[in-house]
Amino acid sequence: MTVLTDIEKTSQHYEVEDLENRDNKARISPPTNADYSGAAAKTDAAEIALVRKLDLRIMPTLWSMYFLNYLDRNAIAQARLNNLEDDLGLVGSQYNTCISILFVGYLLMQIPSNMLMSSKKVRPSIYMCCCMMAWAVTSACTALAHNYKGLVVARFFLGVAEAPYYPGALYLLSLFYTRKEIATRLSIFYSGNILATSFSGLIAAATFSTLDGVHGIAGWKWLFIIEGAVTFGVAILGMYLLPDFPLTTHWLKDEERQLAHDRILRDTVGLAPSKGARAGFAQAIRDPRLYLLCLMQNMHLSACSFNNFFPTVIGGLGFDRTITLVLTCPPYLVSAAIGLVVGISSGRFNERTWHITVCMGTALIGFIISCATLNVPARYISCFLFASGAYAVNSVILGWVSATLGQTTEKKAISLSIVNVVANASYIYTPYLYPKGDGPKYLTAMASNAAFAFTTIACAWVMRIWLQRTNKKLKEGNTEEAVYYAY
Numbered sequence: 001m002t003v004l005t006d007i008e009k010t011s012q013h014y015e016v017e018d019l020e021n022r023d024n025k026a027r028i029s030p031p032t033n034a035d036y037s038g039a040a041a042k043t044d045a046a047e048i049a050l051v052r053k054l055d056l057r058i059m060p061t062l063w064s065m066y067f068l069n070y071l072d073r074n075a076i077a078q079a080r081l082n083n084l085e086d087d088l089g090l091v092g093s094q095y096n097t098c099i100s101i102l103f104v105g106y107l108l109m110q111i112p113s114n115m116l117m118s119s120k121k122v123r124p125s126i127y128m129c130c131c132m133m134a135w136a137v138t139s140a141c142t143a144l145a146h147n148y149k150g151l152v153v154a155r156f157f158l159g160v161a162e163a164p165y166y167p168g169a170l171y172l173l174s175l176f177y178t179r180k181e182i183a184t185r186l187s188i189f190y191s192g193n194i195l196a197t198s199f200s201g202l203i204a205a206a207t208f209s210t211l212d213g214v215h216g217i218a219g220w221k222w223l224f225i226i227e228g229a230v231t232f233g234v235a236i237l238g239m240y241l242l243p244d245f246p247l248t249t250h251w252l253k254d255e256e257r258q259l260a261h262d263r264i265l266r267d268t269v270g271l272a273p274s275k276g277a278r279a280g281f282a283q284a285i286r287d288p289r290l291y292l293l294c295l296m297q298n299m300h301l302s303a304c305s306f307n308n309f310f311p312t313v314i315g316g317l318g319f320d321r322t323i324t325l326v327l328t329c330p331p332y333l334v335s336a337a338i339g340l341v342v343g344i345s346s347g348r349f350n351e352r353t354w355h356i357t358v359c360m361g362t363a364l365i366g367f368i369i370s371c372a373t374l375n376v377p378a379r380y381i382s383c384f385l386f387a388s389g390a391y392a393v394n395s396v397i398l399g400w401v402s403a404t405l406g407q408t409t410e411k412k413a414i415s416l417s418i419v420n421v422v423a424n425a426s427y428i429y430t431p432y433l434y435p436k437g438d439g440p441k442y443l444t445a446m447a448s449n450a451a452f453a454f455t456t457i458a459c460a461w462v463m464r465i466w467l468q469r470t471n472k473k474l475k476e477g478n479t480e481e482a483v484y485y486a487y
Contacts, residue, residue, distance in 0.1 A: 047263060050256050054176050054243075057251060059188055061241040062169050065132060066192035068231040069165055071200055072139040073102065073158070075227055077311050078204035079220035081321050087218060094148050098155050099308050099431040105159030107421050107428075111281075113164035114171055114417035118280060118410045125242035128168050132235035135161035140228025143221035167417040170398060174412050175246060176260060178267040179403040179486070180347055186395030187343020191336040194391050197307055198332030201325035203227075209322070264409075280410025289466065290415055293401050296459035297423035300397060303363060303452035304390045305430035306445070314383065316440025317376050327380070331387040342392040343399075350486045352400045356393045356460040360453045363389030367450035371443055390453065404467070404485055463487065 076084070076098065085095055117124055138158045145151040169189065177185050204223055212219030243249040246260035284290055306313060315324045338359075346355045366385025369378055398416065405415035433445040467487040 046255075046259060050252075050259055050263075051177075051181070053252075053256070054260070055185075057241060058172070058176060058243060059185060061238055062172070062189055063192040064234055065128075065165065065238055066169065066189060067196045068227070068234055069132075069135070069162060070193045070196035071203070071227050072135060072224075072231055073162065074197060074200055074308065075139070075142075075204070075220075075223050076155070077308055078200055078325065079223060081311055081315065081325065082204070082208050082212065082218065082220040082223075084220050087220070088145060088147055088151055090148055090151075093432060093435060096431040096434065098148075098151050100428050101152050102155045102159035102162075103424055103427040105156045106163045107159075107424055109160055109163035110167050110421045110424075111414065111417045114167045114413045115278075115281065117164075117168055117171055118413035120245065123244045123248075124168060124172055125239055125244050128165055128172075128242065129235045129238040131161060131164045131168075132238065133232055135165075136228045136231035136235060138228075139231065140225050142224040143217070167413075167420045170402075170416045170420070171413040172243065174402050174406065174416070175264060175409065176243065178263065179399070179406070180350060182402055183347035183395055183399035184344045186398055187340050187346075187392075190343075190391070190394050191339055194332050194336040194339060197310065198329045198336065201311060201328035205322050205325040280408055280412075280414045283408065283411040284405065284415045284418060287405055287411075287415075289404055289463070290418060292459060292463055292466070293397070293404070293415075294419050294422040296456055296463065297397050297401075297419050298426050299452045299455040299459060300360070300390070300393060301423045302426040302430055303360070303367075303386075303449045303456060304394075305426065305433065306386065306449065308427070308431060309434045309442075309445075310383075310387075312434065312439065313442060314380075316442070317379060318440075331383045334384055335388045335391045338388045339392040339395065343395040346396045346399065352396050353460045353464040353487055355396050357457050359389045359392040359396075360456045360460075361389070362386075364450050364453040364457075365389075367446045367453060370446040371441070371450070374441060386449065386453075390449075393456070400463070400486075 080095065084090070090098075116122055117127065135158055138154065138161050142151065142154040142158070145154050170186075173182060173185055173189065207223045207226065208219035211217075211222040214222070217225075243251070246252075246264060247257050249257060249260070252260060311324060311328055314327050315321075317324075317327070319327065342355055342359060346352060363386040366382040366387075366389060369382035369385070373379065398419070401415055401419050402412055406412040430445075430448075433448050434442055438444055464487040467485040470485055
């Protein structure tokens with residue numbers, strides 16, 4: 001193993017350092033046991049210790065940031081149960097527009113942000129945490145809104161400030177974890193989203209019952225202020241805890257930096273020479289598999305559109321505000337546990353299609369039950385089914401993107417951001433599937449979600465067949481150093 005003598009001076013150019021000499025060494029021979037991960041087995045004690053160290057520093061920090069990201073974003077769903085609409089004079093579909101407008105700002109900034117990060121012109125630890133501070137301030141300022149226009153402006157700029165975090169976090173994980181490792185880490189990371197949605201109702205219930213009207217400030221305003229302040233504090237800590245790039249992370253020793261760099265280089269599919277962010281963008285958009293993965297993730301997130309209206313959906317069961325907020329918690333707790341199991345299983349068996357099929361099939365059953373009956377116990381059970389099934393596959397799909405479109409670090413980063421942009425576009429139109437007049441059944445929304453779930457499954461099987469044929473061609477080519485794709 002080559003030891004770098006001046007880490008700091010080479011940090012800006014490490015991707016192209018001696019790439020031609022590393023190329024043959026890094027490629028993975030064709031599998032003999034149907035393991036198409038392409039990742040080397042971790043049998044080296046130093047590598048095991050490194051991964052453990054990375055887990056202890058990266059995962060809790062990114063998880064906490066993501067937890068607060070969703071807590072701030074979805075506070076509006078709980079605020080709606082504390083007279084937000086009446087206080088601001090919202091009528092008709094104006095609340096739905098306030099949900100939708102966040103994702104306009106969110107989508108505009110994602111691809112430029114990940115191109116900036118992959119260009120190595122910014123330190124991820126500083127850049128992502130500064131963005132977190134910005135969204136914390138913007139979220140807290142939502143309490144200053146006095147009318148519909150004020151709320152729309154606050155939500156738009158909240159989307160702009162939040163945009164760099166999620167695709168940036170995915171990129172950061174892909175820099176430090178191999179294709180076999182990343183599905184499990186993504187499932188742990190994504191549980192921050194699920195648990196934030198779970199506990200947001202309990203946090204809101206406590207806030208509304210203790211602070212509503214204190215100092216003349218409505219409970220929903222206190223909710224935005226408190227959550228924004230906590231987020232800002234965590235952002236400061238994140239600057240010291242997050243890594244940057246494998247060769248420039250300050251809390252890794254020199255030999256750990258080199259090992260972190262070498263093992264990801266060894267795991268990168270195809271190992272095409274790095275030519276910068278613009279070339280990575282061109283590589284991504286020329287790969288036709290990107291568009292199928294975009295459609296798959298868009299359909300998946302469309303099926304998850306209930307998350308912005310979950311308290312409203314639960315409210316349709318007929319309980320009072322406090323009970324409604326409490327009842328939003330259990331389905332998401334179960335979802336978090338199932339999502340973790342699915343992520344670990346997908347990573348361990350290096351399999352995607354059947355995991356997506358079973359999980360989205362479960363969600364499909366839940367949506368159908370919701371459409372078919374107003375029976376309270378049946379509808380509450382359906383919430384467990386569609387929340388657990390739909391949320392569980394997120395880490396599987398994103399892990400598939402990283403593994404299939406990871407020929408260079410830039411292509412991987414930009415592919416993840418493009419998939420995320422296209423997928424989150426669903427949140428611009430899906431809020432309009434939940435008009436107030438459709439409650440409590442929300443038949444249009446639930447029937448649409450069932451169709452989205454079915455399409456997600458169909459996309460997974462098309463991708464499976466596509467990759468099977470690709471692998472067959474690689475085998476027929478008798479290329480000893482061919483890299484096979486997992487499906």
